[in-house]
Amino acid sequence: MNSPTTEHPPSDRSDGDPKIAVHKLWKIFGRNASSVLGTELQDLDRDAIRERTGCTVAVRDVSFDVLPGEIFVVMGLSGSGKSTLIRCLTRLIEPSGGEVLLDGADIGGYGPQRLRELRRHQVAMVFQHFGLLAHRKAIDNVAYGLEVRGMGRTERYARAREMIDMVGLSGNENARPDQLSGGMQQRVGLARALAVDPEVLLFDEPFSALDPLIRRDMQQEVLRLQQELRKTAVFITHDLSEALKLGDRIAIMRDGELVQVGTAEELVGRPADDYVRDFVEDVNRTDVLTVRWLMRPPRDGEPLDGPVAAPRTVVRDVVPLLAAGSAPVRVVDGDTLLGVVGRADALRAIAEDQTEDATKAAADSAAAAGGPTGDGRS
Amino acid sequence: MATDTGTPQRATPAAPAPPPAGPATALLRARPVQAALLTVLLFAVVFGAYAAFGSLPTRTGLDLGLGAQLDRLYAWVVANRNASPLFLYGFNYLSVGLGSAVILIDQGLTLLTWPGVVVLGVFTAWRVAGWRVAAYVAVTFAVFGVLGLWEQAMTTLALITTSVLLALLAGIPLGIAAGRSQRFYRLIRPVLDFMQIMPAFAYLMPALLLFGIGNPSAAVVTTVYAIPPAVRITAMAIRNVDPGAVEATTSLGSTPWQLLTKVQLPLAKRTILLGVNQTIMLAMSMVVIASVIGAGGLGDAIYQALSKANVGQAMEAGLAIVLMAIALDRVTAAAGDGTRTPAIPERLRLPVLGAGVLAAAVAALAARLAGATAWPAGWELSIAGGVNWLNEALQDLVGDATKALAGATLNWVLDPLRAVLTDSPWWLVVIAAFVLGRLFGSWGTALTGGFAILACGLLGAWEFSMDTLSQVLVAALATVVIGFAVGILASRSDTFAALLRPLLDAMQTLPPFVYLIPAVALFGVGRIPALAAAVIYALPPVIRLVDDGIRGCSPSAVEAAVAQGSSRWQLLTKVQLPLARSSLLLAVNQGIMMVLAMVVIGALVGAGALGYGVVFGMAQNLLGLGLTSGLAIVGLGLFLDRVTQGAARQERTAHA
Amino acid sequence: MRDRSTLTRSLPAKAAVVVLAVLMTASCAVRTTSMLRDPDTVRIALNGWVGYEADAAVIEHLLEHELDYQVQIMQIDEQPAWQALDQGAVDVILENWGHEDLMETYGPNGNDTVVDGGPNGNIGHIGWYMPRYLTEEYPGIDTPEGLKEHADVFRTDESGDKGQFLAGAPGFVTSDQGMIDHYGLPLSIVYAGSEAAQLTAVRDAYEDEQPILFYSQEPSWIMEDLDLVRVKFPEWTEGCDADPADVSCDYPKYDLNKIYRKGFATEDSAAFRLIDAWKWRNTDQNVVAGLIARDGLEREDAAAKWAADNKDVWRPWIPEDAAK
Numbered sequence A: 001m002n003s004p005t006t007e008h009p010p011s012d013r014s015d016g017d018p019k020i021a022v023h024k025l026w027k028i029f030g031r032n033a034s035s036v037l038g039t040e041l042q043d044l045d046r047d048a049i050r051e052r053t054g055c056t057v058a059v060r061d062v063s064f065d066v067l068p069g070e071i072f073v074v075m076g077l078s079g080s081g082k083s084t085l086i087r088c089l090t091r092l093i094e095p096s097g098g099e100v101l102l103d104g105a106d107i108g109g110y111g112p113q114r115l116r117e118l119r120r121h122q123v124a125m126v127f128q129h130f131g132l133l134a135h136r137k138a139i140d141n142v143a144y145g146l147e148v149r150g151m152g153r154t155e156r157y158a159r160a161r162e163m164i165d166m167v168g169l170s171g172n173e174n175a176r177p178d179q180l181s182g183g184m185q186q187r188v189g190l191a192r193a194l195a196v197d198p199e200v201l202l203f204d205e206p207f208s209a210l211d212p213l214i215r216r217d218m219q220q221e222v223l224r225l226q227q228e229l230r231k232t233a234v235f236i237t238h239d240l241s242e243a244l245k246l247g248d249r250i251a252i253m254r255d256g257e258l259v260q261v262g263t264a265e266e267l268v269g270r271p272a273d274d275y276v277r278d279f280v281e282d283v284n285r286t287d288v289l290t291v292r293w294l295m296r297p298p299r300d301g302e303p304l305d306g307p308v309a310a311p312r313t314v315v316r317d318v319v320p321l322l323a324a325g326s327a328p329v330r331v332v333d334g335d336t337l338l339g340v341v342g343r344a345d346a347l348r349a350i351a352e353d354q355t356e357d358a359t360k361a362a363a364d365s366a367a368a369a370g371g372p373t374g375d376g377r378s
Numbered sequence B: 001m002a003t004d005t006g007t008p009q010r011a012t013p014a015a016p017a018p019p020p021a022g023p024a025t026a027l028l029r030a031r032p033v034q035a036a037l038l039t040v041l042l043f044a045v046v047f048g049a050y051a052a053f054g055s056l057p058t059r060t061g062l063d064l065g066l067g068a069q070l071d072r073l074y075a076w077v078v079a080n081r082n083a084s085p086l087f088l089y090g091f092n093y094l095s096v097g098l099g100s101a102v103i104l105i106d107q108g109l110t111l112l113t114w115p116g117v118v119v120l121g122v123f124t125a126w127r128v129a130g131w132r133v134a135a136y137v138a139v140t141f142a143v144f145g146v147l148g149l150w151e152q153a154m155t156t157l158a159l160i161t162t163s164v165l166l167a168l169l170a171g172i173p174l175g176i177a178a179g180r181s182q183r184f185y186r187l188i189r190p191v192l193d194f195m196q197i198m199p200a201f202a203y204l205m206p207a208l209l210l211f212g213i214g215n216p217s218a219a220v221v222t223t224v225y226a227i228p229p230a231v232r233i234t235a236m237a238i239r240n241v242d243p244g245a246v247e248a249t250t251s252l253g254s255t256p257w258q259l260l261t262k263v264q265l266p267l268a269k270r271t272i273l274l275g276v277n278q279t280i281m282l283a284m285s286m287v288v289i290a291s292v293i294g295a296g297g298l299g300d301a302i303y304q305a306l307s308k309a310n311v312g313q314a315m316e317a318g319l320a321i322v323l324m325a326i327a328l329d330r331v332t333a334a335a336g337d338g339t340r341t342p343a344i345p346e347r348l349r350l351p352v353l354g355a356g357v358l359a360a361a362v363a364a365l366a367a368r369l370a371g372a373t374a375w376p377a378g379w380e381l382s383i384a385g386g387v388n389w390l391n392e393a394l395q396d397l398v399g400d401a402t403k404a405l406a407g408a409t410l411n412w413v414l415d416p417l418r419a420v421l422t423d424s425p426w427w428l429v430v431i432a433a434f435v436l437g438r439l440f441g442s443w444g445t446a447l448t449g450g451f452a453i454l455a456c457g458l459l460g461a462w463e464f465s466m467d468t469l470s471q472v473l474v475a476a477l478a479t480v481v482i483g484f485a486v487g488i489l490a491s492r493s494d495t496f497a498a499l500l501r502p503l504l505d506a507m508q509t510l511p512p513f514v515y516l517i518p519a520v521a522l523f524g525v526g527r528i529p530a531l532a533a534a535v536i537y538a539l540p541p542v543i544r545l546v547d548d549g550i551r552g553c554s555p556s557a558v559e560a561a562v563a564q565g566s567s568r569w570q571l572l573t574k575v576q577l578p579l580a581r582s583s584l585l586l587a588v589n590q591g592i593m594m595v596l597a598m599v600v601i602g603a604l605v606g607a608g609a610l611g612y613g614v615v616f617g618m619a620q621n622l623l624g625l626g627l628t629s630g631l632a633i634v635g636l637g638l639f640l641d642r643v644t645q646g647a648a649r650q651e652r653t654a655h656a
Numbered sequence C: 001m002r003d004r005s006t007l008t009r010s011l012p013a014k015a016a017v018v019v020l021a022v023l024m025t026a027s028c029a030v031r032t033t034s035m036l037r038d039p040d041t042v043r044i045a046l047n048g049w050v051g052y053e054a055d056a057a058v059i060e061h062l063l064e065h066e067l068d069y070q071v072q073i074m075q076i077d078e079q080p081a082w083q084a085l086d087q088g089a090v091d092v093i094l095e096n097w098g099h100e101d102l103m104e105t106y107g108p109n110g111n112d113t114v115v116d117g118g119p120n121g122n123i124g125h126i127g128w129y130m131p132r133y134l135t136e137e138y139p140g141i142d143t144p145e146g147l148k149e150h151a152d153v154f155r156t157d158e159s160g161d162k163g164q165f166l167a168g169a170p171g172f173v174t175s176d177q178g179m180i181d182h183y184g185l186p187l188s189i190v191y192a193g194s195e196a197a198q199l200t201a202v203r204d205a206y207e208d209e210q211p212i213l214f215y216s217q218e219p220s221w222i223m224e225d226l227d228l229v230r231v232k233f234p235e236w237t238e239g240c241d242a243d244p245a246d247v248s249c250d251y252p253k254y255d256l257n258k259i260y261r262k263g264f265a266t267e268d269s270a271a272f273r274l275i276d277a278w279k280w281r282n283t284d285q286n287v288v289a290g291l292i293a294r295d296g297l298e299r300e301d302a303a304a305k306w307a308a309d310n311k312d313v314w315r316p317w318i319p320e321d322a323a324k
Helices: A046-053 A082-088 A112-121 A138-142 A144-149 A153-166 A182-195 A212-229 A240-246 A264-269 A274-280 A315-324 A343-368 B023-028 B031-053 B066-080 B085-146 B150-180 B182-197 B200-211 B215-239 B243-251 B256-293 B298-307 B311-337 B346-370 B384-423 B426-440 B443-458 B462-492 B494-509 B512-523 B527-551 B555-563 B568-579 B581-605 B609-619 B623-655 C002-009 C011-027 C050-066 C078-087 C100-106 C132-137 C144-154 C176-183 C195-207 C262-267 C270-277 C282-293 C299-309 C311-317
Strands: A020-029 A056-066 A071-076 A097-102 A123-126 A200-204 A232-237 A249-254 A257-262 A329-333 A336-341 C041-046 C070-075 C092-096 C114-131 C163-167 C187-191 C214-218 C228-230 C253-261
Touching (some): A046 A056, A056 A257, A112 A144, A138 A144, A153 A182, A257 A274, B031 B426, B085 B150, B085 B311, B085 B346, B150 B256, B182 B215, B200 B609, B200 B623, B256 B609, B298 B311, B298 C070, B311 B494, B311 B512, B384 B462, B384 B527, B443 B462, B443 B623, B512 B581, B581 B623, C041 C050, C041 C078, C114 C282, C253 C262, C262 C270, C282 C299
Parallel strands (some): A071 A232, A123 A200, C163 C187, C163 C214
Antiparallel strands (some): A020 A097
């Protein structure tokens, strides 16, 4: 593949110690789970283990780091173990093996009290089916985390009201969950998680139960809040476009294992194996590749009065900007100029996308004609 | 989908049908049923051979002599009830405490006088359930008074209140524990199953042994009988709390206690109140049966009427019981769903409550000053005479026919069946029970069923057990045939179903005793009136389940079958009945269990057998006989329940 | 979850529970007699025959109307009624038939919780009865030998191939099976379940002149209504019914007596003195019983009617100092 760059993509994060470090994490469901781990059984595949021991391996030897302030997306199909994985991060599900470090501390050793402290202050979660309390008003749902901490009523109501405003639900404080639409309910869920002012937010497929239009709004909302609050986030989804849209980095999970971890560009640009390739093959590269990926330092004499774009603007979105004038688009993070993208750079990316489509079409027709299937695509 | 339980016809409703297919054949097509028929046939053959060539044993030789041991135990208890620490520091606490509580509440109600009680009761009903229920409660109180049953009704109310409170006090925490801990649930579930299989009548003897006689013992037995639904429904309620809400709140760092009080209990409240409702209903039925061991009140009034064969008086007390049951049901149900509770602004709630209590106090005071503490005799009106007149008229009209029917059933059905069961060698019956258990359930079912039947013999109650079994089988068959027919009719006609519903409601709240009285009038004394009462008693749930089962069929399957041109009969036999099969099997199970419960109570009108063992054992201080008979009833119950439930369970897993 | 279990498992908690339990039990042993009781309520056991109900009806009427007591009448069989006295759940049995064994158990020589209240004036005699028309059709059928010969006359659907002996309630004093066994009578006992159900069957049979053989007793109002004969077994002698499985004689005659809960007697309340003074004849009882069973009057109304007609009979029973 002839990607524009082969080295690690430029990062706009402050590098440093990971916020969350997951190391060789295992989760095996079943009565004899302990008889699998640490024996040669653990090297067998899922089906073989189930047959031999009756146990189900949900998470298998998973390791990754989540850096402070990034959105780390875990993507996989249903049954891939992603929901189990995220629950292991706060031990809502007790891992069978491995460790989870939060700011370098192993939460596996926490007693119940310490674990509750962690859940009350450091890590909060948003759930697919919202998990709201039907008997409480929206504001009492949002204030729940503060309530169990022991915060007084006035204080927690003030904070909860603030959060409700922040997620755009002002005026609905006294509504009960069943009086709210799905999107609004998830906003309550989001506000509830934010209310405790956690360092880390965990999202478990938060938008997959929502209508597509509402889902898009909610994704925007997350990006907006992230811009504002800069929390570290782990986000589970089965929707590739959602993963690409939100993730600073994306982990692809399959049968309990991580297949590939990387940025959207890396996944699209250099899939680790056929599984990932199948996943990303329908993705329009111009929708994924960002200016960050294409940009180059400005050449001498190039006009620097062109339009401005954030580093994560996708190629498709800079095309209209380039069409409007002749000056290259400036890629800017805050006040810093990171680089520029000119018309030729954008065109090259578009052209590659089309070439690939053409190659793929040829391979498909070859396959249809009974020829060897398209290994040649790589 | 199962591989071999004869289900193909449901998957292809439009397939060409095997010749005549009635509702019965639809059920028969299931293989276990065919095998069971085969078993019965084999049984008959072996029995025939045995009868022809061998000598039939008249006694089983199984008796372990438990009865005599129990008699000795009883003698010891009677001598030591106020001496042994086991009683002084154990059982007496419960019985004396409960008995005292009943007396206290009863005295409280007396102190309030009837106007005070009426005001307080109607106010409470209004506050919880709104005007309509309050009006109903007022009418109920009026009926107590008019029928001259005010004091009895208050005693029953005191008994119910005490028992239900204690049952909830024990049941709800157990239910919570069972709802939160799978292990604990697994531990107590067999106990609950057992308690629910046990016919009410079988509770009486152990209660008599441990707690003696009278209101205390009645309160204990009512409490114990009413605990299972409280535990079960609470556990279910806790379990059914949205797991997402539990997980979400756990993820926010709730302690287990916070989780319970802020999440699980509030979310489970409605279902738990449903459990309270069920608890009350069970207590209502037990408090009447417990009159046999000395419970006072309306139950005793019915018991007295029964011993005088006075249909009219029994109906009066029965009516009072039913009205009370419905009133308690409506009030607690309204507390559960909360939709009828009048909306009162929060700041007015306390004043409203105060006003209600004050009004009751004023009414009580006024009544005392006016000397009208007891319901005025002039306001009483007896319907007993009228009912008795009607009853006699009915008897004159159809008495001969019903008695002839009774004679025919006895001679042609009941006696031959009883002869076969009692004359068979015991091992043949035990093996048959085992085989039936295996056919309808698992090996476990087979072992339980076989052992349960064997236990009847080991207890020394073999003949009685077989006698009772023959009665149960005949009555159950009648119940299922009639119940299915009526249920199917109800499912096909909304008008009929609507007419039937209030009748079924009333029948289900009517205490079992009441059924015996007209049965005696129509069929004389003996086994037949008990059977007739059992059939009538067991019909409502069977009709309900059949009706619900058919109505609950997937509308799309029905629509598809109609679209393919099924006639109504074809629709019923090829689509609705097969689809409703698990409901139908449950109906059979429920029908049989209720028949058993009633047949043993039938001993009070001469049905003999195990129920008679209990009654006679109690009346003549033969605890051994009473208790072994009671245990044998449980054995039969266990066998019948396991086998029929095994069938239902097999059905469920087959379609899972 | 974890912290909860550690709480309950912790040693101090366990110790506290044990200490509490010990304190509780050490402080108060609970006897059944320590149950609360309303001093203004008299609790009368009601055994299952209408003659007894007549006793109870009249006592109830007098206690309520002459002494202002509340009366609770509790339907209960004979033997359990003694137990109820023993436990303090009932105050008095008005009409006791024998039961020397129970007096041994609960009386002064046993638990010492009940006392004999002396005769109530009625003379009781249980026996086997049949309508007179049967003796005309089958002469000698009213003897054990005649019964043996003609037992098939009494066959019914319920009794199968034996003759039916219709008994009343299972709780009644009985040696019927012992008598059947001793005389080798081909009879099978069928319990009607209650005296009322039994007498209904008897009356039905009598109207149609059908054969019927049944358990009954004097005093009973039915004797005044129907023309019955008593089966002539040899008269009762001491010890002839010692073995309940082999009884060679008729039932004994009883001087029916009252049995009190000991506490009720020692309190010596007005209610007690009324009941203690109460004494009447079989004919009195039959009048009230007939009003209830034959005429279908409610218990209260029957008692009121009798009381109105027999003021001179009951006036002396009312304690002088307590009369209203």
